[in-house]
Amino acid sequence: MIQTVLNTIPTPSFEYALLSPILIMFLAACLGVLVEAFFSIEKRRFAHLIIVFTSLLFAFSAVALQSGPKGRALAASGTVALDGPGWILQGTILLVATLSALLFAESKVDPLGDAFASRASTLPGGEEEKTVTKLGWTQTEIWPLFTFSISGMLLFVTANDLLVLFVALEVMxxxxxxxxxxxxxxRLLSQEAALKYFILGALASGILLFGSALTYAYTGSLEFGQISNGISSANNSPGLLTAAIALVAVGMLFKVGAVPFHQWVPDVYMGSPTPVTSFMAGAVKVAAFGGLLRVFYVAFGALVWDWRPLIWVVAGLTMVVGSVIALAQSDFKRMLAYSSISNGGFILVGFSATNRPAIAAVLIYLIAYAFATVGAFALLTLIREQAGESSTLIRWKGLGKKSPLVASLMSLFMLSFAGIPLTSGFTAKFGVFTAAISGGATALVLVGVLASVIAAVFYVRVIILMFFSEPIPDGPFVVVPSVFTTIAITASALVTIILGLFPQVIIDLISSASVFLR
Amino acid sequence: MNPNAYLVLSGIIFSIGALGVLLRRNAIVAFMSVELMLNAANLAFVTGARVWGNLDGQTAAFFVMVVAAAEVVIGLAIILTIFRTRNSASVDEASLLRW
Incomplete structure (x- = not known):
């Protein structure tokens, strides 16, 4: 009896080299937990910084060394697909996460310390909070949490199995x-953001999981390739299949923050500490769209004619609603949250084309957007008042006269979001729109062009506020950051300019790798 | 024994859970409803495993239980901090953020 059971469960093959980026990050996260347990509180921060940056470097080297044509294969018994898009997404996540890590590590801009609570368990505004802040304690548990999240993302974008996808989603x-x-x-806002994010995130992953369960009940497999075969061969009860795909779609669209599942985005982006917001808008966005691409192109690719109209509607709504509501925002962080929603819409336009140029276009858009958004949030951490970051837009009047450098860099990122030529945003938008036209969605592209015109208004408004108005008397001041934030801002500005001036190099690189394995 | 009945039952449990998350005001109850959704998925997984005669669904159910346990830890931690700050676990009172 035991023998027969053992025979039905094949011994998993495990390609350690191919999986090494994921394993390195998991190992680093576990080491981080050990540091929390065994190091004294003064030494922890330094130890974490060493572990996190070394592991990011090693993981990225592992991606860079193996991502050539020879390193594209299925791993771990076909449950993880390390193909061209998989490697590119992993590399992008690691680079963007490195920039966010630099912002996490910054402790110079705020006189009280880094961006995180001294002790999360203390009551906001209480005596205990004041004591631990005075002692200079920091909540170093953020580092293992951050590293676990990255390892979840690396697994999420390469998951080739619905169960692995779900577990990776939760780890992330x-x-x-x-x-x-x-x-x-x-802190009250922040705690509230955590509660909202948790409840709605748990709802989304519950929906995704139930969709996966129904897909399994319909096709008899959790692996993307076999799901695709199962869908093509089976022809009973299409209702079950429709429900399954709809639930998976809702779960994934929740995660990417597409309209009408976007309500959590502005609240969570606004309440979270800015380095975490940059991480969510950058790396998490890349991961969520990477997972969405693979699920729908590989597992549900046979039904493209059924789900495409749905994506068209969602993409159109996301672009228009995101851009229009962003117009009405008076808070910079909230404006960037709606900008993130509307950019998600543009990515969905490319996604809906479902051809090979579409994969490359989406990947390039994700790279361009992730770096620009991390840069914009990094600059926000420098514009401060006594009570913290100054995110009320109207108070930024005349910032260009106080700090021309910060204002010019901010303008660069705003122009890139708006899709002005010579910035990465133009390359990205051009790519998704051409892909969508070749995929036959010309009407959607017209909506997209219209939405980007609306979006340009609120991006340009920021520039006008900073450069063409007189400063207000008690306005915000700009602090000089340590080397961490400086590197993060410089790197994102460089990527934004290089992708705008010389897009061909990276387009060629990505186009040659944009084929999913199944 | 028609397996469809189990799928229908799991669908009903899932809907109760989803509605619970969206309608109930207490964070703890909303959170319990999430667990209901995950367990509905487990029932569907196990039904699928029975229909297809393979073990993937049963393994999936185990993984889901572990993930659900991890989610409980995180969720209760967040709800507890909110409760300590405000002496209330109502999701309606957490409304500082709105456009």
Whole structure:
């Protein structure tokens, strides 16, 4: 009896080299937990910084060394697909996460310490909070949480199996729920953001999981390739299949923050500590769209004619609603949250084309957007008042006269979001729109062009506020950051300019790798 | 024994859970409803495993239980911090953030 059971469960093959980026990050996260347990509180921060940056470097080298044509294969018994898009997404996530890590590590801009609560368990505004802040304690648990989240993302974008996808999604999201609630300033808002993010995130993953269960009940497999075969061969009860795909779609669209599942985005982006927001808008966005691409192109690719109209509607709504509501925002962080929603719409336009150029276009858009958004949030951490970051837009009047450098860099990122030529945003938008036209969605592209015109208004408004108005008397001041934030801002500005001036190099690189394995 | 009945039952449990998350005001109850959704998925997984005669669904159910346990830890931690700050676990009172 036992023998027969053992025969039905094949011994998993495990390609350690191919999986090494994921394994390195998991190992680093576990080491981080050990540091928490065995190091004294003064030494922890330094130890974490060493572990996190070394592991990011090693993981990225592992991606860079293996991502050539020879390193594209299925791993771990076909449950993880390390193909061209998989490697590119992993590399992008690691680079963007490195920039966010630099912002996490910054402790110079706020006189009280880094961006995180001294002790998350203390009551906001209480005596205990003041004591631990005075002692200079920091909540170093953020580092293992951050590293676990990255390893979840690396697995999520390469998951080739619905169960692996779900587990990776949870490994990526659960630490984020906690990180969202750990802000040093405005802690009530931050805790509230964590609660909202948790409840809605758990709802989304529950929906995704039930969709996976129904897909399994319909096709008899959890692996993307076999699901695709199962869908093509089976022809009974299409209702079950429709329900399954709809639920998976809702779960994934929740995660990417597409309209009408976007309500959590502005609240969570605004309440979270800014480094965490940059991580969510950058790396998490890349991961969520990477997972969405693979699920729908590989597992549900046979039904493209059934789900495409749905994506068209969602993409159109997301672009228009995101851009229009962003117009009405008076808070910079909230404006960027709606900008993130509307950019998600543009990515969905490319996604809906479902051809090979579409994969490359989506990947390029994700790279361009992730770096620009991390840069914009990094600059926000420098514009401060006594009570913390100054995110009320109207108070930024005349910032260009106080700090021309910060204002010019901010303008660069705003122009890139708006899709002005010579910035990465133009390359990205051009790519998704051409892909969509070749995929036959010309009407959607017209909506997209219209939405980007609306979006340009609120991006340009920021520039006008900073450069063409007189400063207000008690306005915000700009602090000089340590080397961490400086590197993060410089790197994102460089990527934004290089992708705008010389897009061909990276387009060629990505186009040659944009084929999913199954 | 028609397996469809189990799928229908799991669908009903899932809907109760989803409605619970969206309608109930207490964070703890909303959170319990999430667990209901995950367990509905487990029932569907196990039904699928029975229909297809393979073990994937049963393994999936185990993984889901572990993930659900991890989610409980995180969720209760967040709800507890909110409760300590405000002496209330109502999701309606957490309304500082709105556009």
């Amino acid at each position: 999201s659960l630490p984020l729920y906690l990180l969202a609630g750990l802000a040093r300033r405005r």
